[in-house]
Amino acid sequence: MTGPFPQRVDAFSALPKYYQLKDILLRKIEDGDWQPEESIPSERELEEIYGVSRTTIRKALDILVSKGYLYREHGRGTFVAFPRLQQSLHTLTSFTEDMRRRGMEPGQRILMVDCIQPSRRIRQALSLRSDIELVLRVERLRLGNDEPVGIHDVYLPLCDKDPITADELARSGSLYALLQAKYNLTVADADESLESTVADEREAELLHISQGSPLLLIERISRLESGRPIEFVRMLYRADRYKYYVHLSRDTP
Amino acid sequence: MTGPFPQRVDAFSALPKYYQLKDILLRKIEDGDWQPEESIPSERELEEIYGVSRTTIRKALDILVSKGYLYREHGRGTFVAFPRLQQSLHTLTSFTEDMRRRGMEPGQRILMVDCIQPSRRIRQALSLRSDIELVLRVERLRLGNDEPVGIHDVYLPLCDKDPITADELARSGSLYALLQAKYNLTVADADESLESTVADEREAELLHISQGSPLLLIERISRLESGRPIEFVRMLYRADRYKYYVHLSRDTP
DNA sequence: CAGTGGTCTAGACCACCGG
DNA sequence: CGGTGGTCTAGACCACTGT
Numbered sequence: 001m002t003g004p005f006p007q008r009v010d011a012f013s014a015l016p017k018y019y020q021l022k023d024i025l026l027r028k029i030e031d032g033d034w035q036p037e038e039s040i041p042s043e044r045e046l047e048e049i050y051g052v053s054r055t056t057i058r059k060a061l062d063i064l065v066s067k068g069y070l071y072r073e074h075g076r077g078t079f080v081a082f083p084r085l086q087q088s089l090h091t092l093t094s095f096t097e098d099m100r101r102r103g104m105e106p107g108q109r110i111l112m113v114d115c116i117q118p119s120r121r122i123r124q125a126l127s128l129r130s131d132i133e134l135v136l137r138v139e140r141l142r143l144g145n146d147e148p149v150g151i152h153d154v155y156l157p158l159c160d161k162d163p164i165t166a167d168e169l170a171r172s173g174s175l176y177a178l179l180q181a182k183y184n185l186t187v188a189d190a191d192e193s194l195e196s197t198v199a200d201e202r203e204a205e206l207l208h209i210s211q212g213s214p215l216l217l218i219e220r221i222s223r224l225e226s227g228r229p230i231e232f233v234r235m236l237y238r239a240d241r242y243k244y245y246v247h248l249s250r251d252t253p
Numbered sequence: 254m255t256g257p258f259p260q261r262v263d264a265f266s267a268l269p270k271y272y273q274l275k276d277i278l279l280r281k282i283e284d285g286d287w288q289p290e291e292s293i294p295s296e297r298e299l300e301e302i303y304g305v306s307r308t309t310i311r312k313a314l315d316i317l318v319s320k321g322y323l324y325r326e327h328g329r330g331t332f333v334a335f336p337r338l339q340q341s342l343h344t345l346t347s348f349t350e351d352m353r354r355r356g357m358e359p360g361q362r363i364l365m366v367d368c369i370q371p372s373r374r375i376r377q378a379l380s381l382r383s384d385i386e387l388v389l390r391v392e393r394l395r396l397g398n399d400e401p402v403g404i405h406d407v408y409l410p411l412c413d414k415d416p417i418t419a420d421e422l423a424r425s426g427s428l429y430a431l432l433q434a435k436y437n438l439t440v441a442d443a444d445e446s447l448e449s450t451v452a453d454e455r456e457a458e459l460l461h462i463s464q465g466s467p468l469l470l471i472e473r474i475s476r477l478e479s480g481r482p483i484e485f486v487r488m489l490y491r492a493d494r495y496k497y498y499v500h501l502s503r504d505t506p
Numbered sequence: 507c508a509g510t511g512g513t514c515t516a517g518a519c520c521a522c523c524g525g
Numbered sequence: 526c527g528g529t530g531g532t533c534t535a536g537a538c539c540a541c542t543g544t
Binding site (some may be wrong): 036037043049055068071082083092127166175187188190193194195197216227228241244245247248 | 499
């Protein structure tokens with residue numbers, strides 16, 4: 001609890017007012033000061049309370065609505081939503097981040113790092129025009145707490161500049177971090193497809209399971225802010241060690 | 254092409270100006286009037302061109318940015334993004350909508366409609382307090398072009414009021430449409446988990462596959478606008494007939 | 507430096523909801 | 526009817542980018 005006085009918005013903070021306000025309101029929701037299905041103060045009241053304009057209030061509320069913490073009803077008010085078990089989890093993460101979030105220590109065994117000639121499938125996924133352009137292929141066994149969890153097969157259109165070496169990758173661990181550090185490339189979003197499959201002989205051996213065991217197959221095309229494809233990955237996960245979570249919302253046109 | 258003159262924003266339209274403007278700009282992007290990585294007019298220029306305030310311009314641009322059609326670079330401008338193959342597909346849909354979008358005719362065979370006593374797992378998913386409250390269970394074989402695609406096992410906290418009958422469901426087809434029509438309940442969002450599994454004897458028979466074939470298992474908790482759980486579903490899909498698509502974006506705090 | 511997007515204000519009118 | 530959220534305006538200052 002922070003006392004009976006509302007936390008203030010600091011005009012001189014480096015953070016925007018709407019962002020500070022979002023955090024203040026979020027705190028109230030998570031602390032239970034406002035209960036689910038209860039209405040929060042109206043936008044005009046919030047203007048008074050925090051001494052910022054209604055535009056700024058609404059920008060803060062927009063964020064909390066989009067994250068599912070609040071919902072609005074036209075002519076009635078703004079209300080606290082029931083808490084979700086896992087708040088908005090359709091976020092793009094690296095395997096490293098993903099494992100940490102699941103409470104496991106990420107690890108890897110590099111199986112291959114090489115420049116290869118891309119198949120038609122890879123070229124199409126990466127929007128490569130010429131079939132002579134080489135792509136970097138990185139195949140890794142992925143570990144969680146030193147046990148095999150999955151196999152990642154990554155293709156990157158990065159063989160012209162000085163390509164990533166197995167050594168760099170081993171030191172860094174996270175490919176996304178390496179792309180950022182070495183080429184100043186920031187992955188912004190991705191499309192994924194998921195399907196179910198079963199392990200063949202090699203996969204079974206690598207993953208320490210028996211042939212025919214169920215695997216989750218995920219294919220991902222990652223993109224830069226501009227939408228330019230920067231990565232194609234095939235990921236195979238042991239069904240008993242990996243579940244995938246998504247948050248979906250209904251289209252509101 | 255719509256001629257050299259910019260399409261106008263109609264102040265008297267039922268649609269908001271920012272929404273009309275979004276559509277106008279989207280059209281220009283999709284028609285290729287503006288090419289990928291090309292900058293569009295600045296926000297001040299757009300103000301002039303369309304005769305609306307910068308706030309309205311920005312609201313239209315915000316939508317296109319969030320949908321991945323545009324991206325902004327502070328101090329440089331706003332740019333057209335590379336076209337995504339499938340624009341933003343992390344939308345919650347009913348099986349009926351889903352199949353139609355995949356170009357198949359949806360169908361179903363109802364296997365069970367009954368009020369049952371919920372297991373602990375179901376109660377927890379639906380946030381039910383008492384263990385005496387009954388839930389409606391609906392089990393259906395789902396068809397695409399008359400061929401089995403998956404099995405849906407749905408649990409709804411709706412046994413007190415007059416429950417849905419097999420007959421109503423058979424006539425309606427879509428459960429979401431029925432919830433809307435019969436109880437005025439609108440599903441707003443959902444959390445899903447996905448994993449890989451293999452078919453047991455009964456599943457194999459229902460789906461016309463052999464035992465041990467890979468299946469995609471999806472569990473979903475659907476919620477109303479308020480966040481109140483309204484549905485728990487276990488969905489099993491034939492791996493050879495069903496792929497799942499998601500769009501992910503990187504968190505930008 | 508001028509031009510860009512990012513934030514913010516103090517107003518205004520509208521559509522919707524409840525009593 | 527008064528109060529709510531939804532839209533919109535015409536300004537303003539800031540931080541960042543390029544030249």
